[in-house]
Amino acid sequence: MPVRFMHPRPSSIVAALYTARDLEVEVAILHGPSGCSFKHARLLEEDGMRVLTTALADNEFIFGGQKPLESVLRYAVDQFAPGRMAVIGTCVSMIIGEDLTAAIDSAGITTPTIAVDIHAGFAENIAGVLATLEAAKGAGWITEEELARQHRLMGKANEIEKIRGAASQEYIEPSRGDLKHVAAQRLVECANSGAKGVAILNAKKETAYMFADELIALHDASPGADITYIANLDNRGLPKVRADAQRIRDGMASRGVKPELIGALDEYGATGDALGARIREIAPLFALIAGVPHAIPPEYTNGIECFSVTNGPRQVAPLHAIGHEHVLVEIDLHPRTMGVCDIVESEFGAVIRSIAR
Incomplete structure (x- = not known):
């Protein structure tokens, strides 16, 4: 049933x-x-x-x-x-x-x-x-082609919510997630240890204005670390979505982060296997995943120490259940990313920077 x-x-x-x-x-x-x-x-x-x-x-x-x-x-x-x-x-x-x-x-x-x-x-x-x-x-x-594309993307977004997201259980207790200063300390330790890592932005539309800051903060804290940066900022989608992707790409580049592009801002639910395949190629020991971390099937992240950032209090338990060790919540993200045209500092990003000082 x-x-x-x-x-x-x-x-x-x-x-x-x-x-x-x-x-x-x-x-x-x-x-x-x-x-x-x-x-x-x-x-x-x-x-x-x-x-x-x-x-x-x-x-x-x-x-x-x-x-x-x-x-x-x-x-x-x-x-x-x-x-x-x-x-x-x-x-x-x-x-x-x-x-x-x-x-x-x-x-x-x-x-x-x-x-x-x-x-x-x-x-x-x-x-x-x-x-x-x-x-x-x-x-x-x-166009008819864009309509068909959107039908496919909405179906994939719906699917991951039912399998691994906030629609996967009858009732999910909301949570503010793990302690940010503890997770930040561990993330910076991983980055500075010489271990190979990956930092992924897989965010839904305008939420990427803040989730991108998590990747920038990690780069600020450990600029020489062996980390591959990836983001779903390809130039596809409806007019505002494309404009947002361009602004965020430019904002990240101006702060020293030029990520590989996998997916667009409206493709967050359909990028899981492509991101998973890239994770396997990189073979990291740790991963920072900001936005919609549960889009990536757990078979790709098993054995990797995951630091996952979401803005959904009801996404914390499902992420822990699939093995993500550190789950952080940006609770005020959505109101702070409406009407903006540049990257917004995140709470977890600020904590990462404070740890690195």
Whole structure:
């Protein structure tokens, strides 16, 4: 019987919002109550995308909300003159049967705008990603090939979460991870011992702005160490994803780290075997893996002392279970990587640097 989650999981509505941002949508309109996806809507505004709401209330639950949506669409165009917009559905708009496309057509606007029919009742949050991309393909914003690529990547990301991630158990106790100063001390000892090591960035999209700092900090602490640096910063993906990868590559290079490239920022779930094969070629005694460490199957890391950095408190136990000895959590990572254009210092990176002084 499939695992039924008993801890909170990401919402498909929120996934749709983030995907709209990656498509360079400048205004997203949530067609639902004002509190729907409140936290992430605020975070996304830090990243430059305006998020408006139709603020549906109990009377619209009965009589429908098309007129309020048309009004908000016109307001968005007049107020912000966006190049692209997206209307994102919610549970309420789905239940009352709102026709988002009809509202866009009736609003009298000319701004390119997609309608994303979505709600939070899907078993997998990737439904929100794919619904947004399907609408984008229909509007000519992405190609059929990119849509097929994204379907494959979302499937792989979902698979690793079910096998080795936060969706692998009914309930996972959240944890802040191991003590950072103890792990940092041991990592610097490994690097300075002459042992061969590998430092891998395999991060999801904008989270790489902080996870990259872990690799830079290790280089700062042990610049002459025998460490191979690898990062998923290839130039593929949706517009914002490609732009972020370029900025992070440039930021790492300016700080003295020029990693081998394996995968792109949206391929974090599909890079496991390629990274594993490279690990076997290098044959390291220790590994620093930042971002989505559980994407790498454990057969590639068995016998290696792993220092794994995640931003998921519910990822600590699954990583320990597959043999990662040191698991660190960057608990405030996501809010600190919204709206940034350069690498952000991480807590573990700061501790590594303090150890090396």
